[in-house]
Amino acid sequence: MKKLALALFTMTLVLNSCKNETKTDTSKLEENKSLSTQNDIEIIPISHATMVLNYEDHTIYADPTGGGKAFEGQKTPTIILITDIHGDHLNIDTLKELDLKNSLIVAPQAVIDKFPEDFKPMFRALNNGQSAVVKDIPIEAIPMYNLPEDDTSRHPKGRGNGYIVTLGEERVYISGDTEDIPEMRNLKNIDKAFVCMNLPYTMTVDSAASAVLDFKPKQVYPFHYRGKGGLSDVARFKTLVNKGNPDIEVVQLDWYPKR
Secondary structure: HHHHHHHHHHHHHHHHHHHHHOOOHHHHHHHEEHHHHHOOOEHHHHHHHHEEEEEEEEEEEEEEOOOOHHOEEEOOOOOOOOOOOOOOOOHHHHHOOOOOOOOOEOOOOOHHHHOOOOOOEEEOOOOOOEEEOOOOOOEEEEOOOOOOOOOOOOOOOOOOEEEEEEEOOOOEEEEOOOOOHHHOOOOOOEEEEEEEOOOOOOOOOHHHHHHHHHHOEEEEEOOOOOOOOEEHHHHHHHHHHHHHOOOEEEOOOOOOOOO
């Protein structure tokens, strides 16, 4: 009996040890190829600022770049969001390679003005502060710009858009190329936030974390974090955010896959 009791005690220790070893370490950033959330929003990172959002019968391409090949295997878009005129956001050659026959392009007027006259798809102009329901999806255009506001700004206020897209019960914020502007810090009720952080074009990791701690999204996805100095330190971003507010979940997707 003593031997049996000792064996059972040893087995219990081993099982408990295995349970402890298999717990997920949430302190580490996990780079995922795609992510399906509890509310059936599928997030597919393509590269840098480019992504696909699938929700029910809707497929949204945000800043599609990389040529048609980058979207092989993806559903055809119903809505395309374009934030700004620069080549990592507006790529007309890529758009020409995509099937856009059932698509509506949502963009600020400065972007629409860049398209050739023979471009066929339909446009819906939205400028800062405007909103519309596009194919049953509520979309709000949010300012995005550099600080300080002066003549040297690469992203002047009023030209480009960030967006808030409402998918079901979730409000999804896409920052565009911006710094930690008051319009970002004052956002309310954001469920998912895609926040840029690359120098010298947008903001530092510290500024991005500070802004996120102000508007308190439920989840934040660092993206658009490749700058002149390479990739920004998104692990530090996670540390800063979780130190300031452990209730904000930082989700790292694979924005810069090795090809």
